Amino acid sequence: MISPVAMKVAVVAALLSAAAVGACVDVGFYDTTCPTAETLIQQVVATAFRNDSGVAPAMIRMHFHDCFVRGCDGSVLIDSTPGSTAEKDAIPNNPSLRFFDVIDRAKAAVEAACPGVVSCADILAFMARDSVVLSGGLGYQVPAGRRDGRVSLEIDALNNLPGPTSNASELVSSFAGKNLTAEDMVVLSGAHTIGVSHCSSFVDRLYNKNTSDGIDPALSKAYAFLLKSICPRGSNQTFPTTTTLMDIITPTRFDNKYYVGLTNNLGLFESDAALLTNATLKAMVDSFVRSEATFRTKFARAMLKMGQIDLLSGTQGEIRRNCRVINPSSFSSSSSSSSGPFVQVAAS
Ligand code: HEM
Ligand SMILES: *[C@@H]1O[C@H](CO)[C@@H](O)[C@H](O)[C@H]1NC(C)=O
Ligand SMILES: *[C@@H]1O[C@H](CO)[C@@H](O)[C@H](O)[C@H]1NC(C)=O
Ligand SMILES: *[C@@H]1O[C@H](CO)[C@@H](O)[C@H](O)[C@H]1NC(C)=O
Numbered sequence: 001m002i003s004p005v006a007m008k009v010a011v012v013a014a015l016l017s018a019a020a021v022g023a024c025v026d027v028g029f030y031d032t033t034c035p036t037a038e039t040l041i042q043q044v045v046a047t048a049f050r051n052d053s054g055v056a057p058a059m060i061r062m063h064f065h066d067c068f069v070r071g072c073d074g075s076v077l078i079d080s081t082p083g084s085t086a087e088k089d090a091i092p093n094n095p096s097l098r099f100f101d102v103i104d105r106a107k108a109a110v111e112a113a114c115p116g117v118v119s120c121a122d123i124l125a126f127m128a129r130d131s132v133v134l135s136g137g138l139g140y141q142v143p144a145g146r147r148d149g150r151v152s153l154e155i156d157a158l159n160n161l162p163g164p165t166s167n168a169s170e171l172v173s174s175f176a177g178k179n180l181t182a183e184d185m186v187v188l189s190g191a192h193t194i195g196v197s198h199c200s201s202f203v204d205r206l207y208n209k210n211t212s213d214g215i216d217p218a219l220s221k222a223y224a225f226l227l228k229s230i231c232p233r234g235s236n237q238t239f240p241t242t243t244t245l246m247d248i249i250t251p252t253r254f255d256n257k258y259y260v261g262l263t264n265n266l267g268l269f270e271s272d273a274a275l276l277t278n279a280t281l282k283a284m285v286d287s288f289v290r291s292e293a294t295f296r297t298k299f300a301r302a303m304l305k306m307g308q309i310d311l312l313s314g315t316q317g318e319i320r321r322n323c324r325v326i327n328p329s330s331f332s333s334s335s336s337s338s339s340g341p342f343v344q345v346a347a348s
């Protein structure tokens with residue numbers, strides 16, 4: 001019997017088969033080298049999700065923040081060291097990225113089954129997909145074979161991630177810089193249908209605008225008053241751990257209600273509201289309000305494109321043993337290159 005999820009995966013795979021062309025990643029990359037990898041990873045995500053459904057938005061955003069900074073190379077997972085502040089500790093990531101421990105558990109599971117084979121960048125791509133499915137979105141097959149980077153710098157995160165005050169043209173050009181279209185940007189913003197935000201990402205919209213009440217006119221008044229009760233003036237500094245839901249209609253369902261809220265002035269960030277300020281982008285928003293099916297399919301397609309930004313190829317980079325730590329130099333040329341007789345003997 002074919003499960004509904006398997007059916008959905010098959011349908012999207014057919015729709016998306018063109019998306020992987022030109023990239024050096026393949027569906028089924030681990031079929032011979034680590035056939036249980038995707039199952040093991042899915043089980044870790046599902047277990048964590050049952051305990052806290054916030055794992056799903058966390059993984060989806062983590063993959064986005066990985067891919068936009070030095071490509072999808074797992075660099076967002078690397079810990080800072082005394083000499084160097086890593087991507088994960090840059091303002092757009094710390095403290096908002098969460099559940100790094102769940103990635104560690106997935107990595108531990110695949111390392112136990114097939115040591116040194118599955119990259120952290122691929123693990124994150126699989127986990128993001130599994131998170132979409134667990135939240136009710138459409139599944140898709142993830143081409144794999146990404147290599148892990150050996151560099152992670154705070155400055156790269158600051159320079160490459162769009163911010164919550166970005167306007168429409170800034171958002172379009174940020175995504176264009178990653179070869180993603182305006183429609184990719186609008187559909188990927190639909191990930192804000194699940195998850196939470198800290199007050200600092202939108203508090204200026206509640207108090208600091210040049211209007212009689214200080215509230216951003218693009219925000220619903222009722223919603224602004226609700227948000228003020230959660231995020232008092234100054235909550236930028238004093239409420240660093242307070243968070244609020246981003247889609248107040250269906251906060252944990254991967255559906256099109258983000259767009260429904262958006263068109264009712266319930267978009268949480270200026271960058272969300274910005275999608276209504278340009279007629280072309282607004283038409284895309286409206287199409288996703290009208291058709292959830294269109295949103296679901298286009299979201300999967302855009303995730304596949306995002307997952308192929310600036311990939312390391314061949315023997316570039318490495319298969320990181322611990323997602324938080326660059327391999328010691330003795331491992332640096334990795335499993336697939338001939339880095340000495342010792343490795344060749346062990347591999348044969
Ligand atoms: C279009 C430009 C985007 C901007 C400016 C933006 C900005 C933000 C901000 C400021 C937060 C809240 C962080 C916090 O304060 O806690 C957030 C959360 C989130 N974003 Fe975006 N985002 C964008 C696009 C995306 C994309 C492309 C994805 C994924 C495909 C995504 C997925 C998420 C998710 C799932 C959350 C919730 C995270 C959680 O609950 O842990 N965003 N975003
Ligand atoms: C369950 O979720 C809570 C809240 O996120 C977290 O503190 C706890 O460590 C999680 N437990 C497990 C076993 O993952
Ligand atoms: C968007 O931001 C850019 C750069 O900050 C600015 O030059 C432009 O005028 C802004 N566009 C609008 C419509 O506000
Ligand atoms: C975008 O496409 C161009 C032309 O194909 C390519 O040279 C460039 O590396 C791509 N950039 C990214 C971020 O994928």
Ligand SMILES: *[C@@H]1O[C@H](CO)[C@@H](O)[C@H](O)[C@H]1NC(C)=O
Nearest residue numbers: 208209210211212213214217
């Ligand atoms: C605030 O709005 C007033 C009235 O519209 C305008 O005269 C003033 O220049 C604005 N100030 C700023 C900083 O934009």
Ligand SMILES: *[C@@H]1O[C@H](CO)[C@@H](O)[C@H](O)[C@H]1NC(C)=O
Nearest residue numbers: 091200203204208234236237
């Ligand atoms: C909130 O914090 C951000 C980042 O530190 C800063 O850019 C912004 O001006 C602050 N806003 C307020 C209202 O303090």
Ligand SMILES: *[C@@H]1O[C@H](CO)[C@@H](O)[C@H](O)[C@H]1NC(C)=O
Nearest residue numbers: 168169172182278279280281
């Ligand atoms: C709206 O966005 C589209 C897509 O990026 C762009 O081509 C168009 O110039 C923008 N329109 C306006 C009025 O800014």
